[in-house]
Amino acid sequence: MRDVAIIGVGLTKFGERWESGLRELMAEAGLAALEDANVESKDVEIVYGGTMASGRFIGQEHVAALLADQLGFKNIPAVRIENACASGGSALRQGYMAVASGMYNLVAVGGVEKMTDATSTEATTALGGAGDQEWELSQGITFPGLYALMARRHMYEYGTTVEQMASVAVKNHDNACKNKYAQFHKKFTISDILNSKVVADPLRILDCSPISDGAAAVILAPLEIAKKYTDTPIHIIGSAQASDTLGLSDRDKITEIKATKIAAEDAFRQAKISSKDVNVLEVHDCFTIAEILAMEDMGFYKKGQAAKAIEDGETTLNSKISVNTSGGLKGCGHPVGATGIKQAVEVTLQLRGEAGERQVNGAEIGVTHNVGGSGATSVVHVMKRHN
Amino acid sequence: MRDVAIIGVGLTKFGERWESGLRELMAEAGLAALEDANVESKDVEIVYGGTMASGRFIGQEHVAALLADQLGFKNIPAVRIENACASGGSALRQGYMAVASGMYNLVAVGGVEKMTDATSTEATTALGGAGDQEWELSQGITFPGLYALMARRHMYEYGTTVEQMASVAVKNHDNACKNKYAQFHKKFTISDILNSKVVADPLRILDCSPISDGAAAVILAPLEIAKKYTDTPIHIIGSAQASDTLGLSDRDKITEIKATKIAAEDAFRQAKISSKDVNVLEVHDCFTIAEILAMEDMGFYKKGQAAKAIEDGETTLNSKISVNTSGGLKGCGHPVGATGIKQAVEVTLQLRGEAGERQVNGAEIGVTHNVGGSGATSVVHVMKRHN
Numbered sequence: 001m002r003d004v005a006i007i008g009v010g011l012t013k014f015g016e017r018w019e020s021g022l023r024e025l026m027a028e029a030g031l032a033a034l035e036d037a038n039v040e041s042k043d044v045e046i047v048y049g050g051t052m053a054s055g056r057f058i059g060q061e062h063v064a065a066l067l068a069d070q071l072g073f074k075n076i077p078a079v080r081i082e083n084a085c086a087s088g089g090s091a092l093r094q095g096y097m098a099v100a101s102g103m104y105n106l107v108a109v110g111g112v113e114k115m116t117d118a119t120s121t122e123a124t125t126a127l128g129g130a131g132d133q134e135w136e137l138s139q140g141i142t143f144p145g146l147y148a149l150m151a152r153r154h155m156y157e158y159g160t161t162v163e164q165m166a167s168v169a170v171k172n173h174d175n176a177c178k179n180k181y182a183q184f185h186k187k188f189t190i191s192d193i194l195n196s197k198v199v200a201d202p203l204r205i206l207d208c209s210p211i212s213d214g215a216a217a218v219i220l221a222p223l224e225i226a227k228k229y230t231d232t233p234i235h236i237i238g239s240a241q242a243s244d245t246l247g248l249s250d251r252d253k254i255t256e257i258k259a260t261k262i263a264a265e266d267a268f269r270q271a272k273i274s275s276k277d278v279n280v281l282e283v284h285d286c287f288t289i290a291e292i293l294a295m296e297d298m299g300f301y302k303k304g305q306a307a308k309a310i311e312d313g314e315t316t317l318n319s320k321i322s323v324n325t326s327g328g329l330k331g332c333g334h335p336v337g338a339t340g341i342k343q344a345v346e347v348t349l350q351l352r353g354e355a356g357e358r359q360v361n362g363a364e365i366g367v368t369h370n371v372g373g374s375g376a377t378s379v380v381h382v383m384k385r386h387n
Numbered sequence: 388m389r390d391v392a393i394i395g396v397g398l399t400k401f402g403e404r405w406e407s408g409l410r411e412l413m414a415e416a417g418l419a420a421l422e423d424a425n426v427e428s429k430d431v432e433i434v435y436g437g438t439m440a441s442g443r444f445i446g447q448e449h450v451a452a453l454l455a456d457q458l459g460f461k462n463i464p465a466v467r468i469e470n471a472c473a474s475g476g477s478a479l480r481q482g483y484m485a486v487a488s489g490m491y492n493l494v495a496v497g498g499v500e501k502m503t504d505a506t507s508t509e510a511t512t513a514l515g516g517a518g519d520q521e522w523e524l525s526q527g528i529t530f531p532g533l534y535a536l537m538a539r540r541h542m543y544e545y546g547t548t549v550e551q552m553a554s555v556a557v558k559n560h561d562n563a564c565k566n567k568y569a570q571f572h573k574k575f576t577i578s579d580i581l582n583s584k585v586v587a588d589p590l591r592i593l594d595c596s597p598i599s600d601g602a603a604a605v606i607l608a609p610l611e612i613a614k615k616y617t618d619t620p621i622h623i624i625g626s627a628q629a630s631d632t633l634g635l636s637d638r639d640k641i642t643e644i645k646a647t648k649i650a651a652e653d654a655f656r657q658a659k660i661s662s663k664d665v666n667v668l669e670v671h672d673c674f675t676i677a678e679i680l681a682m683e684d685m686g687f688y689k690k691g692q693a694a695k696a697i698e699d700g701e702t703t704l705n706s707k708i709s710v711n712t713s714g715g716l717k718g719c720g721h722p723v724g725a726t727g728i729k730q731a732v733e734v735t736l737q738l739r740g741e742a743g744e745r746q747v748n749g750a751e752i753g754v755t756h757n758v759g760g761s762g763a764t765s766v767v768h769v770m771k772r773h774n
Binding site (some may be wrong): 023060068073100101244246376 | 466468480519631637646
C-alpha cells in the first residue's frame with residue numbers, strides 16, 4: 001500500500017447559486033483543484049464523483065461521466081459514489097484506495113449537489129432517501145425528525161440542553177463569517193437560535209443545516225511524487241469507513257453513532273494518533289446535535305460531556321480544539337455530495353497554513369468526519385502536513 | 388496487484404416482482420451468493436452496491452448501507468456505485484480493485500433495481516437521467532430516442548436493416564427460454580419484432596429491453612485463497628472501464644461507442660487475449676442496435692459487419708461465439724443496477740459448466756460488457772476458468 005497525498009483543492013462558493021447548474025459548479029471546483037495541483041486535465045487517470053440525489057433534484061444521474069466530460073478528462077474511468085450525505089467522504093476514500101493500491105497515480109475526486117432548483121418539499125423528500133424509506137420516512141417522519149429523536153433522547157439521558165445545542169450553531173456561524181466560500185455571513189446569538197421556528201422539536205430551523213448548491217474537489221497522488229506538484233502535500237494518514245443499520249429502530253442506542261465510533265477508531269489506529277493529537281477537525285453537523293454526537297463518538301469527550309464543553313467554548317477557533325473552522329454544514333452550507341470533499345479542502349487549507357482569518361495556529365494534524373443519513377455510513381480521514 | 392477470483396454468485400428471478408421490495412431482492416441474491424461461496428456474512432469485509440435510480444423509483448438512496456444491513460454485514464464499509472445502466476459493472480470493478488489492492492480479502496458486490504413500482508412514464512423519465520438531462524432529455528428526446536438516432540445512422544452508413552436488428556431480439560429471447568431466472572420465456576419471430584409497436588423509430592417495443600425488478604450478487608476473493616471456498620474459482624483476468632461525453636452531440640461518431648472500444652482493448656490487453664479467444668460473451672443489449680455496436684466496438688466484427696453475422700446465426704448458442712446466453716437485457720430483463728452483475732453471474736456459470744440447457748460447450752474464456760447511458764460509461768471484464 002502506498003502513501004497518499006492531497007496535492008490540490010478547489011471549491012465553489014456555497015449557497016443559492018441560481019446562475020450555475022450542476023455542470024458549471026463541478027467545472028468551477030474541478031478546474032480550481034487542477035490549477036492548485038499544477039495538474040493538467042489530460043493527466044488525470046480516474047475520477048470519482050460524490051452526489052447524493054442529483055436524480056431527484058435535477059433529473060440527472062450518471063454524474064461522474066458528466067464530471068469527466070466537463071473537465072476534459074477524456075475517456076478515463078469515471079465512478080459516481082452515492083452514500084447519502086457521506087457521498088463526498090466515501091468518494092474521497094475510493095480515490096484514496098485507487099492511489100494506495102498502486103493502480104492509479106493522479107486521481108480527481110469531486111463532490112457536488114445542486115439543490116435549490118427543487119422546492120423545499122421536494123428537497124426534504126429527496127433527503128429522506130438517506131434514511132429507511134420503508135420503515136421510517138413512509139411512516140411520516142421527516143429526516144430532521146430522525147435527528148430530533150436522537151436529540152430528545154440525548155437530552156433525557158445526559159441532561160443536554162437546547163442552549164448547548166444552540167451554542168454549536170453560534171460557533172459555526174461565527175466561523176463561517178471568516179470563510180468567503182460559506183453560504184452565510186451572519187452572526188447569531190443563542191437567543192436567535194432558540195427563537196427560530198421549530199422544524200422538528202427540539203430542533204429549530206437554526207439547528208439545521210441549509211439547502212445549498214456547491215461543489216468541491218481534490219486531486220490525489222502518491223506521496224512519493226507529490227512534491228513534483230506542490231510544496232505543501234497533505235498526507236492522508238488514516239482513511240476508514242463503517243456502516244450501521246439504515247433505520248434508527250434497529251440500533252441498541254440512538255444517543256451515539258456506532259459507525260462513527262468504529263470509523264474513527266480505525267482511522268486513528270492507522271494514523272497512530274489519539275484524539276489529543278488533533279488540532280483541527282471538520283465534523284458532520286447536519287444538525288447541532290450531530291456535532292455533539294460526533295465529538296463524543298470520536299473520543300474527544302466522554303459520552304454526555306461534549307455539549308457542555310462546546311457551550312464552554314472549548315471548540316471555538318484556536319481554543320482547545322478548533323472544530324468546523326469552515327463554518328461546518330451549518331454555516332458554510334450543505335450541498336450534500338460536496339460536503340465530505342469540502343471538509344478535506346478545509347483541513348488541507350488549515351494544514352497548509354492558508355486558512356486566512358480562520359487559521360488554526362500551528363495546525364499539524366486534521367480530521368474530517370462525514371456521516372450518511374442518521375448514521376448508517378460514517379467516513380473518517382486523518383491528515384497531516386508533510387514537510 | 389493480486390489476482391482476483393469470483394468464488395460465489397447469486398441471482399433472483401428477473402421480472403415483475405410484485406411480492407418483493409428492493410431489500411428483499413437484495414437479500415435473496417446476496418444470501419444465494421454467500422451460500423454459493425461458502426462464506427458467512429460476518430466474514431465479508433466491504434460491500435459495493437450498484438443501483439441506478441432507486442431514489443426516483445422508490446425514494447430510497449443510501450442503498451449500500453441498506454444492503455449491508457439486510458445481509459448482516461455488521462458495520463463494514465458499504466459503498467453505492469451509480470453509473471447509470473453500468474452501475475453493476477462499475478461496482479464489480481470497484482470490488483475487483485478492493486481485492487487486487489490487497490486492502491480486502493472477502494468482498495461482496497451486489498446490483499439491484501426495483502423498477503415496477505413506478506409508472507412507465509416515471510420509469511422512462513428516470514432512465515433518461517442516464518443521458519444528458521440539460522442538452523438531450525430536457526429538449527424532448529427520450530432515452531430510446533437516443534439509441535434510435537444511433538440505429539438510424541448505422542443503417543444509413545452501413546446498410547444495417549431492421550430485420551438484422553430484429554435477429555438480435557429473436558436470438559436473445561431464444562436463449563432466455565433456457566434460463567429460469569429470465570423475465571421472459573417466449574420465443575419471437577422476426578415478423579413478431581417487426582410488427583410490434585414503434586417506440587422510437589426505427590426501434591420497436593421488441594427491440595427494447597424491458598422494465599424489470601431483480602438483483603444479482605457475486606463474492607470476490609484473492610485467487611490464491613479462492614480454492615478454500617470453491618472448487619471452481621473464476622479468475623478475473625481483465626477489468627477495464629472508460630468514459631465518453633454524456634451527450635451524443637459532442638461525439639465524433641454515433642455509430643460506435645468509443646468508451647467500449649477503449650475499455651475492451653484495455654481489458655483484452657490485461658488478459659493477454661484477442662477477441663478470437665472468447666467463447667462466451669454477455670453484452671449490453673439495452674436495444675437491439677446496442678448489441679450490434681458492441682460486437683463491432685469490441686473487435687469481434689469490423690464496423691458494419693456485425694449485423695449480418697448476427698442475422699446469419701454466428702452468435703447463437705454454440706455457434707461461432709455464443710452471445711448473451713442468459714437472454715441478455717432483452718430476454719432476461721434489465722433491472723438496471725443488477726445487469727452488470729448478472730452478466731458476471733452468467734459468465735461464471737458458463738465457465739463452471741453449470742449453465743444447464745444453455746451451456747456453451749468447452750467455455751474457457753468469457754467476457755462481460757456493460758454500458759451506461761448512450762455510451763458515456765463502458766465496463767469490460769474478462770474471466771477465465773481457473774483449474
